Each structure stands twice: as structure tokens, then as C-alpha cells.
Amino acid sequence: PKCIWLSRHGESIYNLEQKIGGDSDLSERGFQYAKKLKGIVKENAGNVELSVWTSTLKRTRQTAQHLPYKKKLQWKALDELDAGVCDGMTYEEIEEIYPDDFKARDDDKYEYRYRGGESYRDVVIRLEPVIMELEGQENVLIITHQAVLRCIYAYFMNVPQEESPWMSIPLHTLIKLEPRAYGTKVTRIKANI
Numbered sequence: 497p498k499c500i501w502l503s504r505h506g507e508s509i510y511n512l513e514q515k516i517g518g519d520s521d522l523s524e525r526g527f528q529y530a531k532k533l534k535g536i537v538k539e540n541a542g543n544v545e546l547s548v549w550t551s552t553l554k555r556t557r558q559t560a561q562h563l564p565y566k567k568k569l570q571w572k573a574l575d576e577l578d579a580g581v582c583d584g585m586t587y588e589e590i591e592e593i594y595p596d597d598f599k600a601r602d603d604d605k606y607e608y609r610y611r612g613g614e615s616y617r618d619v620v621i622r623l624e625p626v627i628m629e630l631e632g633q634e635n636v637l638i639i640t641h642q643a644v645l646r647c648i649y650a651y652f653m654n655v656p657q658e659e660s661p662w663m664s665i666p667l668h669t670l671i672k673l674e675p676r677a678y679g680t681k682v683t684r685i686k687a688n689i
């Protein structure tokens with residue numbers, strides 16, 4: 497691919513409440529980011545026609561809603577890491593209710609699988625078809641979630657997948673990846689909101 501554009505969804509209600517998972521709407525700031533994203537992409541990508549890939553969750557679709565591109569695709573494989581029984585909880589609640597799990601995750605964040613949910617390794621595996629499809633595309637903008645973006649980012653940056661849980665992918669930042677023979681060039685564009 498020529499260019500891969502990556503972004504997390506805008507801030508969600510759950511982000512504000514520090515709850516993980518779920519399918520909440522964007523917050524007011526999140527909607528502001530969605531509005532701004534159109535101009536930020538235009539400014540940096542110019543007139544190229546992008547394909548926009550989101551997850552099936554509301555917060556990524558809401559983030560993509562103002563983008564003026566015809567090709568929009570929803571992938572279940574881009575949904576956030578499934579936190580199983582911990583879905584909808586804060587990290588504090590998880591530590592209190594499932595202290596052993598909380599510690600196990602801290603000890604090995606890549607391998608730890610939430611009860612009834614997924615590990616980072618599981619996410620890497622389910623992302624394979626997405627990566628395959630991406631390899632054959634020209635210009636794609638992917639709007640998805642923190643854990644998923646960490647895995648995609650690590651893949652293109654040639655970082656061992658075990659390190660993906662620690663990649664920094666902040667909110668309200670558009671990441672431009674330019675895969676080259678010698679490595680991937682990265683540009684991070686922060687939205688001022």
C-alpha cells in the first residue's frame with residue numbers, strides 16, 4: 497500500500513468514565529474530533545480517494561461519519577479486544593473483583609486472555625485477513641480501537657507482536673504510515689481539540 501492512515505475513534509462516553517469495551521457513543525469532544533477529521537485528512541492526504549475501514553462499533557462509525565469518501569467498510573475483525581466478563585468495568589473495578597486476573601494481565605499483557613474474552617495474541621490472529629486485504633490496497637484510512645491499532649501499528653513498524661500492548665496510540669491523533677523498502681515512515685498529526 498502507498499499510505500495507511502490510522503486513527504482511534506474520537507473520545508467516547510466510556511473513555512470519559514474510564515470503562516473498557518462496550519459500545520458507547522462518542523462524547524462531545526469525540527464528535528468534535530469526527531468533525532475535524534475530514535479537514536485534517538484532506539490537508540494531509542490531498543485529493544486521493546481513500547477507503548475508510550471502521551469496526552462495527554458505534555464510536556468508530558460516528559468518527560467516520562463526516563468523511564467524504566464513497567468506499568466505507570465495516571470489519572468485525574476491527575472491533576476492540578473483547579474484555580469478556582470485564583467488559584464495561586474500570587481497571588479499578590477489575591483489580592478489586594478479579595485481583596488474580598489483574599495481576600496476570602500485568603505480568604503478561606500479550607498472552608493474558610480475559611475470562612470469556614480475548615488476548616492481544618487473539619487479536620493479532622483475527623487481524624490476519626485485514627492485514628492481507630490491506631497489503632493489496634493503495635490508500636486506506638482505518639478507524640478503530642486502541643488494542644487493535646497497537647497490533648496493526650506493530651505489524652507495519654516491524655516491532656515484535658509481543659510489544660504491541662505497549663505501543664502508544666493516543667486519542668485524537670491521525671497517524672500516517674508510509675511502508676518503504678527500508679522501513680515504514682511515520683507521521684503523527686495531532687488534532688487540536
Ligand code: F6P
Nearest residue numbers: 515516517576577579641642643
Ligand atoms: O480504554 C479504551 C480501550 O480501548 C478499552 O476498550 C480496551 O479494553 C483497552 O483500551 C485496551 O487497552 P489495554 O490493553 O491497555 O487495557
